[in-house]
Amino acid sequence: MSESNGNSKRPNVEDQDLGLYFLEACRGREMREREKEKEKETEEEEEEAPRELNTINSSGGFVVVSTDKLSVKYTNVNLHGHDVGVIQANKPSPTKRLIYYFEIHVKDAGVKGQISIGFTSETFKMRRQPGWEANSCGYHGDDGLLYRGHGKGEAFGPTYTSGDVVGAGINYAAQEFFFTKNGQVVGSVYKDLKGPLFPTIAVHSQNEEVHVNFGQKPFTFDLKEFEAQERMKQQLKIEEISVPPNVSYGIVRSYLLHYGYEDTLNSFDVASKSTVPPIYIAQESGVDEQEITYALNHRKTLRQLIRNGDIDVSFGKLREWYPQIVEDNTSATCFLLHCQKFIELVRVGALEEAVRYGRIELSSFYDFPVFKDLVQDCVALLAYERPLESSVGYLLKDSQREVVADTVNAMILSTNPNMKESKHCLQSYLERLLRQLTACCLERRALNGEQGEAFQLQRLLSSSRRG
Numbered sequence: 001m002s003e004s005n006g007n008s009k010r011p012n013v014e015d016q017d018l019g020l021y022f023l024e025a026c027r028g029r030e031m032r033e034r035e036k037e038k039e040k041e042t043e044e045e046e047e048e049a050p051r052e053l054n055t056i057n058s059s060g061g062f063v064v065v066s067t068d069k070l071s072v073k074y075t076n077v078n079l080h081g082h083d084v085g086v087i088q089a090n091k092p093s094p095t096k097r098l099i100y101y102f103e104i105h106v107k108d109a110g111v112k113g114q115i116s117i118g119f120t121s122e123t124f125k126m127r128r129q130p131g132w133e134a135n136s137c138g139y140h141g142d143d144g145l146l147y148r149g150h151g152k153g154e155a156f157g158p159t160y161t162s163g164d165v166v167g168a169g170i171n172y173a174a175q176e177f178f179f180t181k182n183g184q185v186v187g188s189v190y191k192d193l194k195g196p197l198f199p200t201i202a203v204h205s206q207n208e209e210v211h212v213n214f215g216q217k218p219f220t221f222d223l224k225e226f227e228a229q230e231r232m233k234q235q236l237k238i239e240e241i242s243v244p245p246n247v248s249y250g251i252v253r254s255y256l257l258h259y260g261y262e263d264t265l266n267s268f269d270v271a272s273k274s275t276v277p278p279i280y281i282a283q284e285s286g287v288d289e290q291e292i293t294y295a296l297n298h299r300k301t302l303r304q305l306i307r308n309g310d311i312d313v314s315f316g317k318l319r320e321w322y323p324q325i326v327e328d329n330t331s332a333t334c335f336l337l338h339c340q341k342f343i344e345l346v347r348v349g350a351l352e353e354a355v356r357y358g359r360i361e362l363s364s365f366y367d368f369p370v371f372k373d374l375v376q377d378c379v380a381l382l383a384y385e386r387p388l389e390s391s392v393g394y395l396l397k398d399s400q401r402e403v404v405a406d407t408v409n410a411m412i413l414s415t416n417p418n419m420k421e422s423k424h425c426l427q428s429y430l431e432r433l434l435r436q437l438t439a440c441c442l443e444r445r446a447l448n449g450e451q452g453e454a455f456q457l458q459r460l461l462s463s464s465r466r467g
Contacts, residue, residue: 050089110208260299
């Protein structure tokens with residue numbers, strides 16, 4: 001395990017860009033923190049979901065809609081196939097969720113029980129049963145058939161009549177329509193319809209009457225349990241992918257090496273020794289493992305110092321061990337360290353000292369556009385009695401120290417004369433895998449027309465920890 005020596009390389013232009021990378025990471029984190037605050041205020045403002053039936057766009061001559069716009073009754077005598085009383089919801093089905101679902105309660109099956117439930121497009125002909133025309137899908141009560149865009153139905157489920165509760169849903173994860181009867185899943189089919197789809201019901205014989213539940217009261221069907229089962233299916237698919245234990249061991253080990261967690265690494269090696277044979281992930285990827293074992297003890301020491309807020313000592317160690325990193329006081333790395341020193345003074349309430357330090361060290365950075373925003377945020381800490389609760393409170397969190405520690409860690413790795421590419425300093429193998437996972441999930445969602453839950457890696461990791 002080697003530390004710095006006279007052969008350590010000097011940072012070049014590419015290496016200086018490493019500091020700017022972490023400066024951008026800091027800005028990105030600031031934006032994410034502020035977006036989180038907005039999300040808390042708006043509770044992630046959900047898409048508008050259907051709440052009632054659309055009395056404007058319906059075959060009004062054949063149905064009577066209740067004043068609350070949640071019940072519909074067929075009052076005419078059915079003469080032919082175009083005398084359908086069909087009505088859509090007032091809004092299309094929300095798409096930014098795992099599953100959308102609604103139900104109807106059949107109050108009266110009327111003379112023939114020609115009731116149907118399903119989904120239709122905005123341009124659907126409002127005199128036809130769902131599923132009889134293109135861009136529609138419907139489960140029909142009189143014959144139990146499923147219709148998908150043409151007049152011929154396919155065997156699907158049981159018929160339904162007075163007293164039954166029937167539901168229709170869209171499973172965006174599986175890209176399927178599914179239907180229920182009296183709280184049980186009847187079946188599902190591939191969702192081959194694109195664009196906004198409206199929950200739709202139809203009645204087609206005298207005295208047929210149904211009540212619609214868009215979620216204003218509990219469903220007969222256990223939707224929460226269905227969602228949990230769907231998530232479990234997704235988890236099981238992931239778990240079916242076989243990863244040799246020594247590979248996962250190597251990925252975790254490389255992460256600890258990359259960030260200089262030497263003590264944790266040693267404990268991890270001891271705990272894994274008896275069950276997992278060593279593996280050098282770096283060899284498999286064409287990168288020598290020495291790139292991330294370089295200066296491990298120095299990197300560990302500096303990370304601990306920065307985590308503890310000892311910025312002056314950190315500067316001293318860098319000047320002693322890696323003077324080439326801090327010789328340019330206008331570099332992004334020096335800037336982040338100076339900002340952190342200012343922040344630490346604010347943390348302990350030494351405001352007068354913080355002002356003096358800011359005038360000496362931070363003021364010179366104000367003329368550089370790339371640094372200006374962060375300088376302003378640092379100085380703004382002085383304006384609040386409770387800065388941690390302010391819009392710039394993110395600077396006082398431990399995660400800000402981690403950004404600075406990561407910057408110093410990457411810059412030390414960049415001094416390794418055997419380092420082939422500077423980009424290897426930025427992220428561990430584990431993080432590169434997670435970035436690839438994120439890209440794949442986003443691409444898959446794009447192929448599904450941006451339907452389904454938005455992929456959020458942090459939420460996925462949090463749910464995995466809870467599990």
